[in-house]
Amino acid sequence: MLATLARRCAITIPTLIAISIIVFTILALAPGDPMGEFATNPAITAEVRENIRRSLGLDAPLHVRYFKWVLSLLRGDLGYSFNSRSPVFDLLADRLPTTLWVVGTGYLLGVIIAIPLGTLSALFHRQTLDRLATTFAFLWFSLPPFLTGLLFIAVFSVWLGWLPFIYDSTLQVVNFPTAIAQLKQSIMPIAVLGLYQAALLVRFVRSSMLDQLRQPFVRTAIAKGLTQPAVVLRHVLRNALIPITTLVAIDLPSVLTGALVTEQVFRVPGIGSLLVESIHRSDTPVVMAIAFLYAIAIVVFNTIADLLYAILDPRVSYRQPAA
Numbered sequence: 001m002l003a004t005l006a007r008r009c010a011i012t013i014p015t016l017i018a019i020s021i022i023v024f025t026i027l028a029l030a031p032g033d034p035m036g037e038f039a040t041n042p043a044i045t046a047e048v049r050e051n052i053r054r055s056l057g058l059d060a061p062l063h064v065r066y067f068k069w070v071l072s073l074l075r076g077d078l079g080y081s082f083n084s085r086s087p088v089f090d091l092l093a094d095r096l097p098t099t100l101w102v103v104g105t106g107y108l109l110g111v112i113i114a115i116p117l118g119t120l121s122a123l124f125h126r127q128t129l130d131r132l133a134t135t136f137a138f139l140w141f142s143l144p145p146f147l148t149g150l151l152f153i154a155v156f157s158v159w160l161g162w163l164p165f166i167y168d169s170t171l172q173v174v175n176f177p178t179a180i181a182q183l184k185q186s187i188m189p190i191a192v193l194g195l196y197q198a199a200l201l202v203r204f205v206r207s208s209m210l211d212q213l214r215q216p217f218v219r220t221a222i223a224k225g226l227t228q229p230a231v232v233l234r235h236v237l238r239n240a241l242i243p244i245t246t247l248v249a250i251d252l253p254s255v256l257t258g259a260l261v262t263e264q265v266f267r268v269p270g271i272g273s274l275l276v277e278s279i280h281r282s283d284t285p286v287v288m289a290i291a292f293l294y295a296i297a298i299v300v301f302n303t304i305a306d307l308l309y310a311i312l313d314p315r316v317s318y319r320q321p322a323a
Contacts, residue, residue: 008303019295024066027284027291069288079285081278088289091274098169099270103259106190110197111248117198118205119237122213133202140199145192149265152188163188169269189266193259197251204247208240215239249305253297 060068072079078088121133140148157165164185173179212218213236221231263272271290278286 008306012299012303015299016292016295020070020292021066023291023295024069024288025062027287028062028065030282069285073292078289081286082283083278083281088285091286092271092289092293095269095271095274098268099263099272102167102186102189102263102268102270103193103272105186106193106259106262107197107252109190109194110201113194113198114201114205115241115244118202119209119232119240121202121206122209123232125210130206133206137199137202137206140195141203143196144261145196145259146261146265148196149188149192149262152192153265156188165266167266167268189259189262189268192262192265201244201247204244205240208243209236212236212240245305245308249301250298252301253294 069079076089078092080087081091084091117133117136121130124130153165156163162184165188167185167189168181171178171182171185173182218231218236221235222228259270260272260276262268263270264276267273275287275290277283278290
């Protein structure tokens with residue numbers, strides 16, 4: 001397994017270099033000017049704008065700017081925002097805890113709902129529970145998050161008045177009442193994300209479970225005297241989780257970059273809303289940092305998924321075949 005991890009790391013480095021070159025080039029050639037906001041300000045002359053552009057390094061050739069960015073990244077410096085002039089690292093550090101709390105909890109809620117619901121749907125195939133679970137999956141997966149978010153606001157905020165519809169980013173949890181307030185303002189965005197993610201995963205869990213339940217080893221295990229719960233939990237579910245692990249590993253990095261639509265609907269000050277704001281303002285250092293963070297997360301979680309295969313499926317071997 002260590003040899004496999006070393007090989008994956010050897011592949012990871014050139015992959016990340018290629019991704020950084022592609023993303024940096026696209027952002028540099030994309031329409032939009034970081035100095036666009038200054039162009040409408042009559043107090044800032046063209047000479048001053050050019051001096052600002054030079055101080056930000058925007059007058060340098062593309063390859064020079066890229067290598068400067070790489071050298072800064074190797075030193076742990078993500079640069080400075082073109083608009084706020086704040087360190088990009090500080091901007092991400094301010095937004096990331098909110099994203100991890102809202103989006104991460106929503107994703108965890110989706111997994112907690114999807115695995116047992118998909119398992120029960122497969123065990124009661126073509127029965128009432130299966131039809132209800134399938135209906136839930138298709139309904140919530142078909143509705144876009146911005147629509148369900150607006151429906152939640154209309155019902156629970158406007159009509160019933162139970163929950164706030166604007167996320168208060170200034171709220172600090174210092175006692176029990178503020179903890180309740182934090183929980184109340186997080187319920188709707190977490191529920192929207194969790195139900196959508198559950199609807200997505202239920203179909204895959206159900207399909208994988210049905211495929212495993214039809215395998216000959218299930219009939220053999222039951223014929224040997226094992227009970228159905230023991231067969232499902234010890235054998236069927238374990239094998240069925242292998243493709244689900246791949247799906248979760250591919251989708252889990254989105255937790256670090258936030259939920260763009262949901263954060264905009266509920267005004268959650270997370271990484272997703274920061275990304276949208278930075279794209280509108282052509283704030284390349286912030287967009288580049290978020291995109292590269294997402295690329296690193298993709299590579300890391302896929303590597304973890306490959307290593308988990310050996311735990312979930314003993315048939316998977318990471319040893320090199322003998323010559």
